Amino acid sequence: MAVNTIQLHQTKHPARGFQEKYDRLVGIGTQKATLLNYLLRVFEPDRLSTWLKRHHAKGLPLADRLRERAPFVILGGEVGCGKTELARAIGTVLANALDKQVVTVETPSDIRGGGLVGQLSERITAAFNEARVQIGKHCGLLILDEGDDLGTSRAQSQAHHEDRAGLNVLIKEIDRLSRDDSKIAVVLITNRVQVLDPALIRRAQLIRFTRPDAAARRALFEQMLNGVAHGAADLDALVNATERQPPFSYSDLVERGAEAALSAVFASNEPFSPSALRDALLNVEPSPLIDDRPLT
Numbered sequence: 001m002a003v004n005t006i007q008l009h010q011t012k013h014p015a016r017g018f019q020e021k022y023d024r025l026v027g028i029g030t031q032k033a034t035l036l037n038y039l040l041r042v043f044e045p046d047r048l049s050t051w052l053k054r055h056h057a058k059g060l061p062l063a064d065r066l067r068e069r070a071p072f073v074i075l076g077g078e079v080g081c082g083k084t085e086l087a088r089a090i091g092t093v094l095a096n097a098l099d100k101q102v103v104t105v106e107t108p109s110d111i112r113g114g115g116l117v118g119q120l121s122e123r124i125t126a127a128f129n130e131a132r133v134q135i136g137k138h139c140g141l142l143i144l145d146e147g148d149d150l151g152t153s154r155a156q157s158q159a160h161h162e163d164r165a166g167l168n169v170l171i172k173e174i175d176r177l178s179r180d181d182s183k184i185a186v187v188l189i190t191n192r193v194q195v196l197d198p199a200l201i202r203r204a205q206l207i208r209f210t211r212p213d214a215a216a217r218r219a220l221f222e223q224m225l226n227g228v229a230h231g232a233a234d235l236d237a238l239v240n241a242t243e244r245q246p247p248f249s250y251s252d253l254v255e256r257g258a259e260a261a262l263s264a265v266f267a268s269n270e271p272f273s274p275s276a277l278r279d280a281l282l283n284v285e286p287s288p289l290i291d292d293r294p295l296t
Contacts, residue, residue, distance in 0.1 A: 006126040008105040008142075010134050013091035022089040025082045026223050027216025027250070031207050032086060035073065038205045039094050042071045042185050043139045070178040070203045071185035074147070076193035077209030079290060080251030087143050087187045094139070103140040105131050112149055112166075120166035124150065128173040132182050139183045147190035167197055174203060191290050211247040214239050220250070224258050225274060234274035241278050246289045257281040 011018075025032065041047055045067065052063055075083040088104065095102040107127050112120050131142040144150060150170055177184055190196060193206065212220060221238045242248050248257075261280035265272050 013095040013102040018092035074204040080249030081209040106143040121169040147188035
């Protein structure tokens with residue numbers, strides 16, 4: 001593949017199965033609502049105008065700041081808390097709310113390329129250009145996963161020339177979206193918000209994710225046990241069994257806990273049960289917290 005081209009993964013929404021994926025993301029209701037409301041405002045700016053006419057007919061200068069912001073959101077927080085899954089699934093929910101097709105495109109894992117001089121900058125530019133082609137006249141999202149690989153602060157001593165040049169291009173491309181006629185919003189996903197360049201954070205709607213608390217875990221277990229006989233005492237036992245430090249991530253509970261329990265009962269030809277889930281979770285250690293201290 002030439003340096004100045006890049007392959008993006010495209011999904012046209014509404015798409016089969018994505019509403020179900022969105023619904024399975026429990027415990028992050030605030031983040032889901034904030035992202036959806038933000039994107040609705042981006043793609044239907046008349047919503048803001050209607051609100052202003054209703055509540056501030058004489059004008060509200062502060063609202064101009066919302067109009068002028070780049071269409072850019074950062075989903076930031078601990079690994080395994082649903083950021084990427086939400087970014088991939090929100091397209092279908094958004095398409096249904098807008099009653100029009102929404103196209104999502106996602107950059108590949110090798111977005112940085114092979115480390116050649118100037119390659120990172122060229123690939124970022126190519127990603128935005130390709131997004132414009134694939135999204136066309138539709139509303140669309142450009143998803144940038146592993147965002148700390150692209151947006152590391154220029155002040156960090158580890159950031160070499162290529163990183164700084166790539167970051168400058170990323171900022172310019174985001175600013176360009178706020179000036180042209182394309183209906184594209186950028187969703188950058190990162191586990192380490194604190195290492196991102198301040199210029200990126202200033203431009204973004206920042207939505208933070210944390211590991212699930214007791215209430216979120218209870219909702220998750222309720223969902224896991226759908227179709228299985230259980231009561232409040234079973235949920236209490238599961239919540240208590242997963243009160244650990246560091247806290248469990250969603251992926252710890254689902255992929256390493258629930259899936260292990262399901263595999264075990266399947267292998268032994270026994271029914272899935274709250275006790276089987278609890279036994280599996282007791283054998284799982286929470287994944288380590290990401291070191292959130294800024295680089296020096």
